Amino acid sequence: MTADAALPSDTSLVDALEPADAPDAAAVLDSAVALDSERAVDAVATLLRGKRAAVLTGAGLSTDSGIPDYRGEGAPKRTPMTFQTFVADERSRKRYWAGSHLGWPVFRQAEPNLGHRSLAQLESAGAIAGVITQNVDGLHTRAGSRHVVELHGSLDRVICLACGQAFGRDSIATRLETDNPVLRDPKNIRIAPDGDADVGNIDDFVVPECTVCGGMLKPNVVFFGELVPTETFLEASAVIQSAEALIVAGSSLAVNSGIRLVEQARRRKLPIIVINRGVTKGDGRALHKLEAGTSETFAALAYRLLG
Numbered sequence: 001m002t003a004d005a006a007l008p009s010d011t012s013l014v015d016a017l018e019p020a021d022a023p024d025a026a027a028v029l030d031s032a033v034a035l036d037s038e039r040a041v042d043a044v045a046t047l048l049r050g051k052r053a054a055v056l057t058g059a060g061l062s063t064d065s066g067i068p069d070y071r072g073e074g075a076p077k078r079t080p081m082t083f084q085t086f087v088a089d090e091r092s093r094k095r096y097w098a099g100s101h102l103g104w105p106v107f108r109q110a111e112p113n114l115g116h117r118s119l120a121q122l123e124s125a126g127a128i129a130g131v132i133t134q135n136v137d138g139l140h141t142r143a144g145s146r147h148v149v150e151l152h153g154s155l156d157r158v159i160c161l162a163c164g165q166a167f168g169r170d171s172i173a174t175r176l177e178t179d180n181p182v183l184r185d186p187k188n189i190r191i192a193p194d195g196d197a198d199v200g201n202i203d204d205f206v207v208p209e210c211t212v213c214g215g216m217l218k219p220n221v222v223f224f225g226e227l228v229p230t231e232t233f234l235e236a237s238a239v240i241q242s243a244e245a246l247i248v249a250g251s252s253l254a255v256n257s258g259i260r261l262v263e264q265a266r267r268r269k270l271p272i273i274v275i276n277r278g279v280t281k282g283d284g285r286a287l288h289k290l291e292a293g294t295s296e297t298f299a300a301l302a303y304r305l306l307g
Ligand SMILES: [Zn+2]
Pocket: 160, 161, 162, 163, 164, 165, 210, 211, 212, 213, 214, 215
């Protein structure tokens, strides 16, 4: 690793899920360019030809797979569970597990879309150095991408906060249903506006414990108020260091770890391309901003670069 590759000294403060500061006006490489979409894709393809790009993806990439984007335009406001509340408050933890259990089938049944598949093709052809994702749905890996950094973890695993033992989500789902017959009939359950479930007498709800040590279990995802593991951030950083361009796709960059990776790319003078419907905190650093869907844009880029 060169000196240039060293991380800023405040890496330990990288908090993915705190709001990021507004972009520094001095950081602007070029103003975002509005072109009609065909010409914009042509320009981006020309820029990327012969380069290996890092790709940073967010929820917008998975909406075409039926997974809702809670930060996207028009999304209802919801108050997310914080790590501190999860560990400190048993009733909140029970409500979280009940709601999360009901949402699990949506994730489990989701299939990679054209955007995920196009990225996997581009990686196979050597055009992509790696995919860094804020998504916890595992769809990049299922689409065939090999170098994937899951910044916020993955919902298909559950970990013990005491001993670190990992469990498959399906086995925990089975235990939840065994211990809580109310979950077997979704008609018994009302979903509150914040996404948590109302399952009647919440005090009777049984949350699973670690079968190894009896410790508290938590989905292996980064909650609000929790840090992205340093190792994971370093891995993401290494992808940026090895790339010759950065594509940000389907993310408004509302969280700090995302904007910090964009800032690393800017310091390395990498061309930055943003593909997102709606404003992002990276727009001021972007050479090209495409107001477009990620599925069709990555398909169009793969066609131009690989066709
Ligand atoms: Zn344990």
